[in-house]
Amino acid sequence: MMLDAETKALEEPSAHEAEVRLWLRLLTCANLIEGEIRSKLRERFDITLPRFDLMAQLDRAPEGMTLSDVSRRMMVSNGNVTHIVDKLLASGDLDRRTAEHDRRVQVISLTSKGRAEFRAMAAEHADWLARLFAGLGETDINDLMRLLAKAKASVRAGLAEETAR
Amino acid sequence: MMLDAETKALEEPSAHEAEVRLWLRLLTCANLIEGEIRSKLRERFDITLPRFDLMAQLDRAPEGMTLSDVSRRMMVSNGNVTHIVDKLLASGDLDRRTAEHDRRVQVISLTSKGRAEFRAMAAEHADWLARLFAGLGETDINDLMRLLAKAKASVRAGLAEETAR
DNA sequence: GCAAATTATTTTAGGGTTCAAATATCCTCC
DNA sequence: GGAGGATATTTGAACCCTAAAATAATTTGC
Known part of the structure; x- marks a missing residue:
């Protein structure tokens, strides 16, 4: 018996149920942790998660990064x-300069103030995660x-398959 | 030898490294999938992920839910x-009425239009996830x-421990 | 019965996010 | 050596999100 897509969906509401449940569980975990990290960062250092993440990228790139690099990495x-x-x-946590070889390119890097602040935050950040994951061996x-x-x-392969099509 | 927290952090930059890396990997996975689901929902149905998620909650509650219920569940x-x-x-996807027993309470539920739209979207949504997870057995x-x-x-226990303190 | 505390929701202020359009600069190739 | 295409970044419009204050309605304790 052949069924069109709509009829099939109605008759098999649980198709791919395992994958959907996996996604929801993954999302719940990530959201729980992310919410806690956000609220700790705000409470302890009055900084947002995206700003912390950007500083983390720059901490690993002493020479600085271009905005496009940051965009890809984050x-x-x-x-x-830009925002x-x-x-x-x-x-005052960042420096920005125009690359001499290509004036379209903006290179940003941590100031020494920014670097010191980031190191202090990163140490606590790691402690928070260790506490949240304490129940895992x-x-x-x-x-x-x-x-x-x-x-x-698997996800990247699925995405690639689509853009290739 | 005793070290204060700051000195210790400087001398042991890799403390809790495993937990931090686990968090970053979890977040990367979730972001990759979430980005794909968002862009598919926009492209195929011109709807945002939060609206889809709200409709999903309501689809499982034929009697409707209060706004507070929705807030907690999501x-x-x-x-x-509210937004x-x-x-x-x-x-036109939702109905809203004031509860008769408590006029502070707003009960929302899917209209039949909303329900039909959601069912169609949910079927495709499950297919997208199945494709993304196709590489997993x-x-x-x-x-x-x-x-x-x-x-x-573990995360919930960590959160509870903190509020208890 | 009514003031005070609680609960449900909305509003407000401040970010963060994307996509698409606009700028500015560079590179290629004739 | 200049036009056309590519690349880096910024801007603008429309959302999403939270926390905190404000509003509205109910419940509780006396």
Whole structure:
């Protein structure tokens, strides 16, 4: 018996149920943690998560990064990076200069003030995560790392398949 | 030798590194999937993810839900729910009525139009997820479900510990 | 019965986010 | 050496989001 897509959906409401439930569980975990990190960052350091993330990227790039690099690494839009950078420039945590070889390119880097602030925040940040994951053993963490890597690869493959089509 | 917290952080920059890396990997996975779902929802149905999520909650509650229920279930703020509901009311996907037993309470539910639209969207939504997770076997999915449940419990315990303190 | 505390919702202020359009600069190739 | 295409960034419009204050209605304790 052949069914069109709509009829089939009505008759098989649980199709791909496992995948949907996996996604919802993954999302719930991420949202719980993200909410806690956001509220801790605000409460302890009066900073937002995106600004913290941007400083984390720059901490690993002593020479600085271009805005496009940041945008790719953080997986956020270019316009968004411009906005976050503006705020961190205003608070004196970042330096910005135009690249000499290409005047379209803006290179940003941490000021020494920004670097010192970031290091202090990063240490606490790691402590918060350790507390949240305290219920997981070393084996659990390793297994999760492996399975999430596999999931990430699967997702990227699915995305690539689509753009190729 | 005793060290204060700051000195210790400087001398042990890799403390809790495993937990931080687990968090970053979890977040990357979630962001990749969420970005794809958002862009598909926009492209195929011109709807945002929060509106889709609200409709999903209501689809499982034929009698309707109060705004506070929705806020708790979706883990978003009350003010945000008000905003999203306004939009879905305007597009005719939701009904809203004041509860007779308590005039503070607003009960919202899907209109038949909203329900039909949601069912069509949900079927495709499940297909997108199945495609993204196509690289995972049944065992992988089961393992991930179990480990993420454990992680979720750990995070909730960590949060509870803090509020108790 | 009524003042005070509680509860449900809305409003407000301040961010963050995307996409698409606009600018500015560079590069290529004739 | 200049036109056309590519690349880096900014701007603008429309959302989403939260926390905190304000509003409205109910419940509680006396």
